[in-house]
Amino acid sequence: MISFQQVGKTYPDGTVAVAATDLTADSGRITVLVGPSGSGKTTLLRMVNRMIEPTSGSILIDGVDVRSKPAPELRRGIGYVIQNAGLFPHRTVLANVMTVPRLLGWSKEKARERAMELLLTVGLEADHAKRYPFQLSGGQQQRVGVARALAADPPVLLMDEPFSAVDPVVRKDLQTELLRIQSELEKTILFVTHDIDEAILLGDRVAVLNTGGTLEQFDTPSELLAHPKNEFVEGFLGVDRGVRRLSFFSSGAVPLRPEPVVAVDAPPQEVLARKGTQPWLLVVDAETKPLGWLPAQQVPADGDLSRVPAADLVSYGHAFTVEAESLRAALDSAVLSPSSRAVGVDADGRVVGVASVEELVPAIRAAQDGSSPENGR
Amino acid sequence: MNLFPHIPSYLGTYGSLIQQQLTMALLSVLFGLIAAVPLALLCVRYPKIYPAMVALLTVIYSLPSIALFVLLVPSTGLTQTTVIIPLAFYSLAALVPNIVDGVRGIPEDVRLAAVAMGYTGIRRLVAVDLPLAVPPIMAGLRVATVGNISMVSVGTVIGVGAFGALFTAAAQLSRSDLAVTGIVCIVALALVCDLLLVITQRLLTPWNKRRSR
Ligand SMILES: Nc1ncnc2c1ncn2[C@@H]1O[C@H](COP(=O)(O)OP(=O)(O)O)[C@@H](O)[C@H]1O
Ligand SMILES: [Mg+2]
Numbered sequence: 001m002i003s004f005q006q007v008g009k010t011y012p013d014g015t016v017a018v019a020a021t022d023l024t025a026d027s028g029r030i031t032v033l034v035g036p037s038g039s040g041k042t043t044l045l046r047m048v049n050r051m052i053e054p055t056s057g058s059i060l061i062d063g064v065d066v067r068s069k070p071a072p073e074l075r076r077g078i079g080y081v082i083q084n085a086g087l088f089p090h091r092t093v094l095a096n097v098m099t100v101p102r103l104l105g106w107s108k109e110k111a112r113e114r115a116m117e118l119l120l121t122v123g124l125e126a127d128h129a130k131r132y133p134f135q136l137s138g139g140q141q142q143r144v145g146v147a148r149a150l151a152a153d154p155p156v157l158l159m160d161e162p163f164s165a166v167d168p169v170v171r172k173d174l175q176t177e178l179l180r181i182q183s184e185l186e187k188t189i190l191f192v193t194h195d196i197d198e199a200i201l202l203g204d205r206v207a208v209l210n211t212g213g214t215l216e217q218f219d220t221p222s223e224l225l226a227h228p229k230n231e232f233v234e235g236f237l238g239v240d241r242g243v244r245r246l247s248f249f250s251s252g253a254v255p256l257r258p259e260p261v262v263a264v265d266a267p268p269q270e271v272l273a274r275k276g277t278q279p280w281l282l283v284v285d286a287e288t289k290p291l292g293w294l295p296a297q298q299v300p301a302d303g304d305l306s307r308v309p310a311a312d313l314v315s316y317g318h319a320f321t322v323e324a325e326s327l328r329a330a331l332d333s334a335v336l337s338p339s340s341r342a343v344g345v346d347a348d349g350r351v352v353g354v355a356s357v358e359e360l361v362p363a364i365r366a367a368q369d370g371s372s373p374e375n376g377r
Numbered sequence: 378m379n380l381f382p383h384i385p386s387y388l389g390t391y392g393s394l395i396q397q398q399l400t401m402a403l404l405s406v407l408f409g410l411i412a413a414v415p416l417a418l419l420c421v422r423y424p425k426i427y428p429a430m431v432a433l434l435t436v437i438y439s440l441p442s443i444a445l446f447v448l449l450v451p452s453t454g455l456t457q458t459t460v461i462i463p464l465a466f467y468s469l470a471a472l473v474p475n476i477v478d479g480v481r482g483i484p485e486d487v488r489l490a491a492v493a494m495g496y497t498g499i500r501r502l503v504a505v506d507l508p509l510a511v512p513p514i515m516a517g518l519r520v521a522t523v524g525n526i527s528m529v530s531v532g533t534v535i536g537v538g539a540f541g542a543l544f545t546a547a548a549q550l551s552r553s554d555l556a557v558t559g560i561v562c563i564v565a566l567a568l569v570c571d572l573l574l575v576i577t578q579r580l581l582t583p584w585n586k587r588r589s590r
Contacts, residue, residue, distance in 0.1 A: 051492055072496070072497045075492070075493055075494065076494070080490070080493035082490060082493075085486075086490030087487070087490070088509075089509065090511075099494050103495050103500075132583065132584040134584065
């Protein structure tokens, strides 16, 4: 646990980078500091490993003041990842990752073994080990940066906009990877970003900072989206916070109806019966995997679906996985489908049922009214 | 005309001249480097003294070598040392700015990362700052080495000029072929040394993008 107690920083030129701030980053959780450029995020982060000394207040890690040991020793026990990875260009990937263990006096063999293990953890391959940083892509460099920070297994990880400089696709990968690693390692992570979407995706708790280093709100992402404390936070969250908040609620509550679902080899009389009651039929294959929508008026008069050319089936957009995916995914599925109906599938991709946009509304309403989400992400 | 004529025996042999030329030139570069590293680091640590240092180095560089040799003779005699001392100062003058630029040129995020990993002063210098400054340092070494190999010949005024003696002899004996030989040998030595330094640099910096690709 990292606690900031009335921590403030005024630079010698009079700039107040951080106004007296109280903040607690829970152990084993990701705490995100988000705010516009110049809101003191980096300053706040660097005061933890004493690359910057506060001008007031104190910072405790697990109850111990960071000033109680020499700064270099403190830093070797705290992982640090920065925007452009900051790898040592003259060292191989492996040697980069071995840095802190070697500084701590580990033997070469032990450090090497640990480094190899970490390269795999962060999704790199063993043959990346011998390369130099300039031979890696930006995303790979950033992975090495994360491996290097984790090398000595520090309980605390500081990350300063680690994914801001890579392209959106790679960023998405790195974010997913970080969540996966975190679910295994459970580090106490302090993560700085100026991107509110990243904050909401990664943070267990999110601290929204304003210029002048004032803490505007510190809450779970879902609370932040539901109840922004003031105009600044609301503005910073952006326009679609209501829809985005749905990503914190499980799609388990969506009422799914099986009636519109028919197998491609269903008996004609059953198909014709469904045709009478449903405006749209979802045609599924023998394994109940979705093939596409068929408007009722296009069902063949003899009810034989196997005669319908595949091209006549209307794409279902994408299906959502019941429970595993969020209400937001369910809503998106409905909105994207030409039939305005969301297709819910189980973990194996077999159709469970469908729900129209209207049928989703009560679940959405319940989520917005209920105070806490059932589902973490 | 024979490019490598017999040289009068009182001047020495090709082998002994090569040896003298290299000894004086390379030792002066080495001493220059040994002195330049701490001076440069001092300038990095205390940037305020750097302009004064640059001015001083410029003055040193502008001192005529002949004058320095003559001034040193009373204390160090007609020896190689008398030639090496001024040349070491020239090397120093060429190397200090390169080392300063090299260490200052280390990318900010690399420097930050080193601090954040828990490196302390000396260790960071040895493990991060100096290795990264190798390319500019090598550039300085090349300039100093080639310059000194040529400058050594001026030592002939006090009788220790290695191949420079061929120039004096050329004038005295009216044998211009000796002068040509002197020039050819000096240029060849300079080129060989420069090539060796280039190869050394490639071996030392496999991580350098511009060199390996
Ligand atoms: N060394 C410094 N001296 C003076 N002002 C600084 C210094 N470092 C940062 N600042 C100022 O402090 C404020 C906060 O900076 P920073 O912590 O880098 O913000 P962020 O990371 O949120 O962009 C900014 O106004 C910045 O200009
Ligand atoms: Mg910043």
